[in-house]
Amino acid sequence: MMSAKPSLLALVLGTVLMSSVLTGCDSAESAVVATATVRPVKLITIGDVAFEQSRIFPAELVANQQADLAFRVSGELVTLDLIEGQKVTKGQLLAKLDDRDAKNALLNAEANYELANADYNRKEQLLARKLISKAEFDSARATLKSAKSSLNSARDQLQYTNLTAPFSGIVAKVESDNYQMIQATQVVLSLQGDQLMDVTIQVPESLIMRLNKKNLDEHYLPRVRFVSQGESVTTYPVRFKESSSKVSPGTQTYAVTFSFKPEDGLNVIPGMSAELLLDMSIDHRRSQDDGISDFLTILPQSAIVKADEDNQVKVWRYNQDSHRVESVSVTLGQVRTNGIEVLSGLNKGDQIVSVGANAIKSGMEVKPLRWERGV
Structure with missing residues (x-):
């Protein structure tokens, strides 16, 4: 009986000690959780x-003039000796259709016109001698006008078998080959002008209102440089051409276009990447003057x-x-x-x-x- 008391006392003391330890752990854990992380x-x-005194805009180089050329009549393509990248001059023959049918139609129209003209001249003389009625003369005159109209149309149809360059430039794309049957308005080739180039950038709406379009060239001194030149810092002056008032879908920006004439030796073509620089120091000076x-x-x-x-x-x-x-x-x-x-x-x-x-x-x-x- 006496040996059981020390064991019971030891058990009670152990329980109290364990409870104290657990309580201390809970307190320590709570203290850690409560501490805010810095x-x-x-x-x-x-x-x-x-x-920044200058703002740089990603830009795209496009042709100032460009056109998709097509015949106004259908026919067989017999002459197309151009290659892409070839330079052409205004008025140069670019392509030609088989014109035999058009020539025959022109001969027929010329014959009808000559006949109508001769008949008109005879009846004019007869009317002066009062040998025919005024109605017969009017009919001859109307026939002559109709024959002349048909003659002019036949001449146009023959001319339409030739495709000439509307301006000097570079052949950008050839869409057809010789001896193909070409339909009217079917694109045969694309022509791009080489005298002037356009530089187009996208301007955010927050800036488009600040740009003074009327004096943009004088105040913002726009210049362009080309990515293809690598680390070159050479820039070229450009002039404001136009600004779109329609927002570009998905970007909330507006297209602004500048133009420039490439210098001799500057090998740039449409589609090249470029950067356009605007001198924004005038806005900075204005804000300082206004206390802004x-x-x-x-x-x-x-x-x-x-x-x-x-x-x-x-x-x-x-x-x-x-x-x-x-x-x-x-x-x-x-x-x-x-x-x-x-x-x-x-x-x-x-x-x-x-x-x-x-x-x-x-x-x-x-x-x-x-x-x-x-x-």
Whole structure:
């Protein structure tokens, strides 16, 4: 009986000790869960240098003049000796149809006209001598007019068997071969002018209203450079041609076209990639004169967040006092090789989260990381 008491006492003490240990673990675990996580982030500071004096737009080179050429009559193609890329001059014969039927029709029309003309002349003399009625003379005159019309039509039909160049340029595409039966209006070849070239860019709606189209050449000094030239910094002046008032589907941008005359030795053809540069310093000067701070900056794609609930584009701005972040709605512009343009929503001195924006939540406490060696 006496030996059982120490065992019972040991069991009670062990139970109390185990309960204390478990309670301590629960308290420690609760303390860990309650501690807020401070996320390290990389920041970009918006400064004066964010406003870029020049804006670069991806551009496409197109022909100032281009046409798909076709015959106005049907027939067998007997002459087409052009190759793609060949230069032609205005009025040059490009292709020809078999014209034997057209020539025979012209001979028949000429014979009818000569007969009608001779009959008209005889009846004119007879009317003067009052040997025929006025009605017979009127009939002869109408017959002559009809014969003349048929003659002119036959001449046109013969001319339509020849396809000539409406302007000087380059043969861009040959669609047919000799000895094929060609239908009227069927495209035979495509011709592109080589005197002037057009440069077309897509301008966002936020910028199209700022461009002064009337004085665009004088104020914004548009110039073009070509991707095919590699690292060359050579640019060529262009002049404003036209601006579309219809938005491009799916892009919310408007097409603006400039023209220029290629210099001798500059080997450029339609379809080439190019970049168009606009000097935006006039807008910067205007904003300074008006007391308006107008900034344009470029942020990496990792800094941009698109909210699902309101479909707005936002970035995270860091508050130095609270060490927390807040969302800021921004307006985006062109996509560039080094990031995305931000046209509005940011101010000078703002610190923006540049990496991992999708993992940030509103009001989250963060810790800025220092940028070292470009990282």
